[in-house]
Amino acid sequence: MMRxxxxxxxxxxxxxxxxxxxxxxxxxxxxAAWIGLGIPVAVCLGCSLRRRA
Amino acid sequence: MTAAxxxxxxxIHKWSSLVCTLFMLLxxxxxxxxxxxxxxxxxxxxxxxxxxxxxxxxxASLDAVAQAxxxxxxxxxxxxxxxxxxxxxxxxxxxxxxxxxxxSASRLVLVDARTAEVLGEPxxxxxxxxxxxxxxxxxxxGLPGKLFLGAMGLLxxxxxxxxxxxYAPFMRKLDFGTVRRQRATRTRWLDLHxxxxxxxxxxxxxxxxTGVVNTWAELIFKxxxxxxxxxxxxxxxxxxxxxxxxxxxxxxxxxxxxxxRALLAAPGMKVDMIAxxxxxxxxPTHHAVLLSGDTPLTARLTQALLVDADNGxxxxxxxxxxYVTVLxxxxxxxxxxxxxLPMKALWALLDLITIVVLGxxxxxxxxxxxxxxxx
Numbered sequence: 001m002m003r004x005x006x007x008x009x010x011x012x013x014x015x016x017x018x019x020x021x022x023x024x025x026x027x028x029x030x031x032a033a034w035i036g037l038g039i040p041v042a043v044c045l046g047c048s049l050r051r052r053a
Numbered sequence: 054m055t056a057a058x059x060x061x062x063x064x065i066h067k068w069s070s071l072v073c074t075l076f077m078l079l080x081x082x083x084x085x086x087x088x089x090x091x092x093x094x095x096x097x098x099x100x101x102x103x104x105x106x107x108x109x110x111x112x113a114s115l116d117a118v119a120q121a122x123x124x125x126x127x128x129x130x131x132x133x134x135x136x137x138x139x140x141x142x143x144x145x146x147x148x149x150x151x152x153x154x155x156x157s158a159s160r161l162v163l164v165d166a167r168t169a170e171v172l173g174e175p176x177x178x179x180x181x182x183x184x185x186x187x188x189x190x191x192x193x194x195g196l197p198g199k200l201f202l203g204a205m206g207l208l209x210x211x212x213x214x215x216x217x218x219x220y221a222p223f224m225r226k227l228d229f230g231t232v233r234r235q236r237a238t239r240t241r242w243l244d245l246h247x248x249x250x251x252x253x254x255x256x257x258x259x260x261x262x263t264g265v266v267n268t269w270a271e272l273i274f275k276x277x278x279x280x281x282x283x284x285x286x287x288x289x290x291x292x293x294x295x296x297x298x299x300x301x302x303x304x305x306x307x308x309x310x311x312x313x314r315a316l317l318a319a320p321g322m323k324v325d326m327i328a329x330x331x332x333x334x335x336x337p338t339h340h341a342v343l344l345s346g347d348t349p350l351t352a353r354l355t356q357a358l359l360v361d362a363d364n365g366x367x368x369x370x371x372x373x374x375x376y377v378t379v380l381x382x383x384x385x386x387x388x389x390x391x392x393x394l395p396m397k398a399l400w401a402l403l404d405l406i407t408i409v410v411l412g413x414x415x416x417x418x419x420x421x422x423x424x425x426x427x428x
Contacts, residue, residue, distance in 0.1 A: 002373070003229075004220075004221050004224045004225070004229070005221070006229070007229040007230070008229070008251045008252070008254070010254050011255075012254060012255045012310075013249075015253075015255040015256050015302065015380055016255050016259075018261060018271060019255075019256070020248060022349075022391050022392040022396060023349060023350060023353075023382070023385060023386070023391060024349060024350050025349060026349050028398065029349065030391075030392040030393055030395075033277050033392040034392065034394055034395045034396060035229075035233070037256070037396065037399040037400075037403070038395075040253060040256070040289045040403075041232070041289070041399055041403060041406070042251045043252050044249050044252050044253065045402075046230075046250070047230040047232060048232060048245055048248065048249065
């Protein structure tokens with residue numbers, strides 16, 4: 001259970017936090033949004049472009 | 054998960070996705086340029102700009118602005134003023150044949166807020182970006198088109214939820230992020246579909262569901278208007294500025310005065326929109342003035358005041374209902390326009406990843422039947 005869901009839950013929380021942060025505050029909130037959305041995007045690119053599984 | 058439950062969820066996932074996938078691909082492709090519509094307009098030089106003038110140049114009265122717009126389209130009547138988002142010296146005046154049309158044939162005229170001179174018409178209804186917009190919003194089919202795309206969006210939400218349920222059984226023997234490259238092509242795409250789908254699940258759910266809410270915008274505004282009219286009839290409104298309030302210039306029947314009185318009743322707010330009586334956003338006997346604050350959240354969550362067209366009384370008819378709050382939050386969360394260019398770039402990447410998820414899902418269905426599909 002933990003093994004399957006740990007990463008998806010972390011990335012889901014990051015995304016949700018990022019989406020909300022940008023909405024409630026400018027400046028720092030925007031930076032938090034870039035990080036919160038940027039990490040899941042980086043994970044997508046990293047895992048799919050990696051040479052060896 | 055039992056084999057029977059898994060078959061059931063598999064059936065839900067297959068059919069909810071199959072029905073909506075082609076429409077979702079259309080929405081992802083047309084949505085991609087729309088993320089950057091602001092930047093594209095600027096680059097293309099399509100924007101109309103107000104001429105430079107000293108910052109303290111006095112502003113023309115709203116009535117003069119309306120007159121200029123009507124002189125431009127003598128057969129039409131004004132419905133709304135929208136404040137220029139980037140340029141406070143611009144008013145967008147929306148006109149139509151009557152105040153209570155469905156606005157499908159409405160016209161927008163850009164007027165200089167200081168000279169009340171018509172600057173032109175924004176070209177929202179021609180060119181590449183307009184085609185993208187119409188395909189994305191209603192496929193040129195008006196409200197039925199919007200509601201249809203909204204229904205497709207609900208199917209997408211169903212597909213995402215069922216996909217999450219199916220994620221665990223498929224990943225039982227695999228580590229997070231595994232893409233089995235040495236295996237058959239279908240297995241590789243299955244792994245990619247699962248990986249990209251689960252990583253972007255919150256974003257896809259949020260953008261999908263807020264898109265659905267946006268398709269209901271007209272219905273939501275109609276419901277709010279009905280609620281305001283009902284509150285007025287029941288006398289259940291809250292007076293913010295009495296007709297004879299001290300220190301406020303009395304009503305004189307002008308829109309300008311109506312706006313001034315609304316601003317006096319809500320200090321520190323700025324005007325986003327003004328609606329003439331009888332339109333979708335006002336009531337038959339009131340001007341509506343939509344005000345926004347200057348924090349990121351209050352800039353989105355607008356306050357609506359009604360100004361009696363006869364005596365100038367400023368009212369708040371039942372505060373903003375929850376469904377309007379949901380709609381107003383759904384706009385930025387769908388457009389991704391609230392965190393500068395980096396956020397738009399991330400929005401575009403997530404959109405592209407969603408295209409891969411949709412495309413790989415279609416491929417997995419097309420190449421179905423292999424044993425490797427089973428977990």
